Amino acid sequence: MGEDLFWAIRGGGGNTFGVVLAWKIKLVPVPPVVTVFTVNKNLEQNATKIFHRWQYIAHKLPNDLFTAVWIMKVNSSQVGKKTVQAGFRGMFLGGVDELIPLIQQEFPELGLAKENCTQMSWVQSILYFGGLPIQPVEILLNRNALPRSSLKAKTDFVKEPMPETGIEGFMNMFLEEEADFAITMIEAFGGKMDEIQENELPYPHRAGILFESTYIVQWTNEEDAGTYINWIRRLYSYMASYVSKSPREAYHNYKDLDLGTNNVNGYTSYEQASVWGLKYFKNNFKRLVQIKTMIDPMNFFRNEQSVPPLWSP
Template structure:
């Protein structure tokens, strides 16, 4: 093992591969070491035992593809983007289209191969339940290096039903989304309906509108889905014509923006990955946003230069079955929606140009506008969507709690700090917003 100086800052796979929202996995203001897991990508699927061992360098797309080559009736409840790296994704919790039925990805981790600060290779038994608890949602790279995860695969039908439809303000999008907040978190947990919200020009005019894309996936047939939606959410207007019954692995293609007929081998093609540059913030709602609040948000989006996107996922279902302290990821019972707010820097050479800075300022003003409508005490945030605007101070608990309690809440954050003090007392594994040692 390479021996590193104590002051060296080590960055590993805490955030998703290619999805590090603040670039912390490859930048530093002091000497640091980057661990390259590109060649640690083996995936061993055991259909009989419904498990898989996945090395940290694999992507979710590679995992999904490997599972689909073995079976059509098992899958793993992880994220929509196949480009996300397995290593850090589980370390932050991880959510996706199956969270309402099976919880987060970290809820479905059975074991791990983990290297501690002394170079010992540990598994669940040898590391102990406290450390195993911490690395599943508490930011695994604060404690050491995850080499591989053992995952519990979950049952899925041979065919699932997907649909995509769009609604604009002129088509009643505000009222439909208002009801969506009540229906989506409480409907049959086999159904997940993600939404994306954009502002766009109407045709060739200079007038803008709001478009909401509703993307649904149902663990069952169209014949069962349609009566459910007719009873619970007829305003959405889902028809048989827009429903498609496909394999679970094909649904990953659809939610990635590709036709379901695309060869699934693309999930393993790393050269097909688009390079994105953006700034993002996250929120959770615990009460429906009223119509007047939605209209304020729409007006703010219309002021944007079309660089903004809201991506919204409903919770409820299985998520409410877990205690806030089951793993460090605390956003459980009572959460209605998770909201990702983002601006891109398309057309800009960096995030420091005048245009990019205006977009960041706009995002921060949207964040302020939404304050009355999202969770509070603390205002919750998702640790995998790291946001340095929340603060980086960590010399004492008062400083660190400003951002730490938003990601993990107080009880979990304090427990993570205690575990960190035991397993890495000299704070060798550190970065902005890593679990501190006082």
């Protein structure tokens, strides 16, 4: 297919360059046993301070250890009241007896204990983080294992640690009524991501990023959609001063149509598409447009935020 197209389809956006009928995946080895953990801390348990410290540590942890923080509203220990919980989650490619001293040395503020940890196979860990029973693993073949709901997602990449005051304001927004069905998933970068060049593949968000934040709000009644979408837009606006800039980067797999869309008539200029294209792909966007122009100049494969050719019918 040529080196350019092969580069583009590995992260350049689905429904843009054609239909992939077959592919090969290069697997990497994992140990027979991994260790997962969850440590929940709410506002009354210094969640803000612990998260503030996590920002300075997570991207420097060994490559065998992945960590994330899930932020959501939960019931408080005080009857009838709510609080905000930071769930510190992780997976270690090894046993619990090796993980505990590692965390105690690198991140003692978390207070990780053996009862927070579970050893399992790597494929079971996928079910663990997906909120599904870890047995039987065949549930992964069931496309309807998780309930479906309407949602709106927005993303950010953070390159500098947020100050405690910024974190407090962020957490407090989850106490609002509209945040009843909201979650923010914060995933640490560093490690292998720092070793891959920005232009090696279309996905450019790698070296220098501390973590990615994915803000999600869900609803069941469509008449409530506007209320929840307005809330997540306010959350996104609040975060503007704490995240990447020029451009404010975004993750293409969570398409955010707030960033802009292709014209309905099928023609979108490079300048128009750059509004969201540079956020998703940074400097790789120009190469993606050139490849699109070469292999699909009539823009047959398109969607609201597909890469447009340099000219269209």
